[in-house]
Amino acid sequence: MIAPMPFTISLVLVACCQMEHYEVGIQLHCLCLKSGFVNVVLGTNLIDMYSKCQNVEASRRVFDHMEVDRNVLTWNSIVSSYARNSQPDEAMVLIREMLRSGVNPKQATYNSLLSSFSTDGHFDKCKQIQCRIIKEGFEVNHYLMVTLMTVYSECNGSLDDFWKLCSGVREWDQISWNALIAGLSHLEHGEEALTQFSFMREAGVETDHFTFISILSAITIASALRAGKKIHALILKYGYASHLDVQNGLVSMYARCGNVHDSRKVFSSMFTHDVISWNSLLSGYAHNGHGREVVELFEEMRRTEIKPNHATFLAVLTACSHVGMLDKGLEYFELMVNDKTLPPPPIEHYTTIVDLLGRFGYLNEAESFINNMPIEPGPSTYKSLLRACQVHGNKEIALQSAQMLLKLHPNDPAAYILLSNVLDDGGCWSDGAGVRKLMYDRGLAKKPGCSWI
Template identity: 55%
Template sequence: MTYTFHSDTDPEHDLVCSIEKLSRPVDLDLLAQFQIHGALVDMYGKCGEISSAQKMFDEMPQRNVVTWNSLVSGYLHVRCPGIAVDLFLEMLRVGIAPTPFSVSAVLVGCSQLEAERLGTQDGLESIAYIVVTLAIAYSECGGSLEEFRKICLSVTKWDQISWNAVIAGFSNLGYGEESLKCFFEMRLAGVDVDFFTFTSILKAVGIISALEEGKQVHALVFKSGHAANLYVQNGLVSMYARCGAIDDSKRVFISMDRHDVISWNALLSGCAYHGYGRETVQLFEQMRRTHIKPDNTTFLAVLTACSHAGLQDKGLEYFNLMRNDFFLEPPQMEHYATIVDLFGRAGNLHEAEAFINSMPIEPGLTVYKAILSACQVHGNKEIALRSVKKILELCPNDPATYVLLSNVLETGGYWDDASKVRKLMCDSGVRKTPGYSWI
């Protein structure tokens, strides 16, 4: 028995041919022009012709992180660390995520600034502030733990601002335990905590579901007089919800004098992801009666709840509300993926595939993986193969795709085909990272 990916244009292409087809070259005209400009910025910077590098940089219609890094390095090369650091901060402001090279370069710039100003002590406070800003910005851009630790080692003044930045940084990166350790060290050092500290540490507690530690932080919130702060209250609602303590989350929510969209989102998301589907819908209806306008996060929570609770009609109603209401944010890729999951969990795989084909935006990985997961549950080989072809076009080396396809074939009883997929996975050098328990 064989398996093939069927298409209207070429019905003979099978799985192996589909993968090989992905190696086609793309149109390099614009890409080559972009790379040449970037290479010129790098060359001028390394040659010390920083004005030419800046001119070439300014003329580029688009810039990526490599181009920004080249210009920053160029200014460091000609001993202009102040401009280099300012450029880095501007890069963050325009939404370019830094790389480890970016971080290393700007830390060199900060060191040069310290050396220049050490005799007069002028500007050292601003340098410390830049390092702290770098710590928060780098964590928000999803950097690596190792590079973030390197930034932390560059902090020379451990005041409340510095501790808050490091605690928030570890929380943003998803390392709740590290954030908790820093919080304990901050307390031992006798540094006062503020509402920003509590907001960050409550997020960290929620990440690792440390409910007992969360209750201790809650008690400290009352003792320190921050219980009425809206940001802290939102953090408490979210923390309890993430830990699965939905009743405690509700109690904090009800005790609040006022709510914003973050308050509602925290409670809705907690209920949705812990199986309180119908209650999530009721809360959403209650929110709609307030003056607070739901956003993308709100709809993602309620659509997820409808999907998990099997409320297909309700989920489609809310999705259409989101899509047709001019005053609401338009659906994003994750919302479309949730609707595909909604159809898939109900076993309506053909409806899910038709929905994907009618999407006004190009479907992404999450969309195709949602229908592929549904195919595994319901053993639909044909739709699974079509979905896998799309996934491999987007991400040819994704191990989860091969595993899911193999599982679909096994569920349908196609054992020989499943074995071939596993063999193809090995021959292609694709490896799945073994699962492990965080506990």
Template identity: 30%
Template sequence: MMMNAMTSKIVYLVSNCSSLKHIHQIQAQLILQGLYSNTTIAHHFITASQSLGLLDSALALFAQLHRPHVFICNTLIRAFSHSHIPHTPLYIYTHMHRNCILANNYTFPFLLKSLSDSHDLKQAQYVHTHVVKLGHLYDIYVQNSFLDVYASCQQMGLCHKVFDEMPQRDVVSWTVLIMGYKNAGKYDDALMAFEQMQYAGVVPNHVTMVNALAACANFGALDMGVWIHDFIKRSGWELDVILGTALIDMYGKCGRIEEGLCVFESMKEKNVFTWNALIKGLALAKSGEEAVLWFNRMELEGFKADAVTLVGVLCACSHSGFVDTGRWIFNSLIGGKYGFSPGVKHYACMVDLFARAGYLEDAFKFIRDMPFEPTRAMWGSLLAGSRARGNLKFSEFAAWKLVELEPENSGYYVVLSNLYAEMGRWSDVEKVRSMMKERGLMKDLGCSSVELEPQEHVYELLVAH
């Protein structure tokens, strides 16, 4: 009874602890009086340390325990799984294993979360064998955690294998599978999983819909995206900032920016990502003037543009030929108006802007003077702009730069060969073709596709000599 009263008092002190000094004082008393092995006290001490950002103190207490209760180990694993030290939960689990402390089904979800955050596939598979031996494989929370860790490591084969072997699946199971395929760039598989989820009668949640919309956006699946939008309306869901932004992004990438604008106007709350999705959608729709207008409105409404915003508006300027506007925005960026320096993508937008508009000298100067190594996209923009204007000098220079960057890409040699043929420089044509033969390169077949309902038709095109 006396011990219970003391435990309650210490728990009260720990729960109301508000500083590093107090935590250390309590920790010292726990060690001196041998109370650190008390499960209730240790649990509250770890929780208090976590809330104060002092997990090292909790780990120091754990180190004093000869054979801590599994509940204490689980509490500490959970605390560290939410920290920026992802490998500590595995250390605690290894300590449990060495000291024959039997893990339970509460141990693994947070342990696997830390392995997911660190993308540690090898250790996840190691833990998987333990789960099988301990008989916790068919706990749905453990299985969902394995789905998450394999998806985070982009091992979708393993992820789907676990999914197929699950006797029961909930909305989390389906959402993790869809998210995994989406993050791995397998958008068609993500949408197929989403359709199968509907057939299984599992009701999607907001996270499911955001990931399904992202897959629609990147796969160009407009019909599915519209269906999701209708589902959101029918369900009476509030169009929060995350869901609304996903819808705008989907409509923008699927070429229906008007619907994206309607979604934008209907949203009560917006953030910089929402504005970025809208501006990027307008850029893709070649609506440069509107993109610039919305960019100006964004600033007037007090939203601070980030690096993505500037890429979007500069792309819009490029597609619409707004050279002066693009130059002014870029100079403002250089001048520090936005609080960050331009990156490679901003310079690439400017090179593309100048090249498209026929300002070839400006494009070349940008490439020559920028503080980064020129990228393939930059030389590609200069090449395209130069060929469109019949400037053989810059075309030749850019083509050779592309050959240097990607010597195994036969397409660049074909472009060079065509250029020299246009100039009547037949000896150089032979030289390029000889280089191709020496490097074992063949002229590629190009491929064009057009979607004619209900199927896609593919046409092969031989690259010109």
């Protein structure tokens, strides 16, 4: 029998990473321990294997046992492990430990870490990493700049800051243009994204499916149906009409622009569907007020092998609320809650049920539902109940809901306005005026509304 060498095991571990064969990876780890194979290459590959198989704890255990035998690739692997599994705070701690140990992060380390930043709360960390990148002279790296563009658009929300960053990009190739268009879409500047798409084509830069996915998202934001049809023609011309993600983008674009007929037409022409395909169609129909069709489509989806996720259920529950299908809405909510393959539903789903009960005037039931929620109710939950109280004239529950809402957000003018409206509708003019005066005395003001018409 020929015994495997460490080099052989390393190669097989790399294959396990690519194919995410967790069980085989564990067996190889056991073989390493049994054979006494311990070196930096094997340890680094084991960290990478566990990371890509989504077992960060195992990655960390391997890393901790390599106290002496660590190099920059080992550090890169453990930082990437936390970053890849959406744990940027832990990755930032490791970066600091890495610097204290005298190992300088490489460009790939920073790129992995930046890729894990995705919310407003991560922007300060993004700025810290950007400062390190500038200090170490990595700002000339094209891929790092493109990653920064993506992170800025997802975490910051400031168009001015995004443009300042873009001005530092030295090479405008397909990747840069795609990041620019995707960034503007994330920032919800659809018209500007369309303008930059035109500039990209004028510059002779080739488009790919990533370009079309981003520009379809921008068209959805801008509600530019005419431009959407032109992009659809380009997609057909360049041969991306059979790409699943592009097809999903077309389904969503047509539906969100009010053309549910063409949305359904694209959906029906697809050879395969995934959960995003169904969600795009369902949310599009719900967005345009076709609630009963949403329920019919959902029942059709349940007959397929594709399992609904939380986004699916939110679209269906919203549709049930808008068309007044109380029994169906409650049935689907129970179906979701009892589905053990899904994580616990977020606050939006509970708020939709409160809205559904409130529309039927079941205010006591809605209040009881809120009090028995397994998660903490949010402001949107109490606002939904307050609006129902205004419609049905229930002053008592309105006062209780407003009190809870003000505890959560004492500076939210919507709470004062909703409560004041309930009191005014109930004939308590002085009490309503008192609530508005309290709002103004606290320096709060409702943002004025606007209309496209």
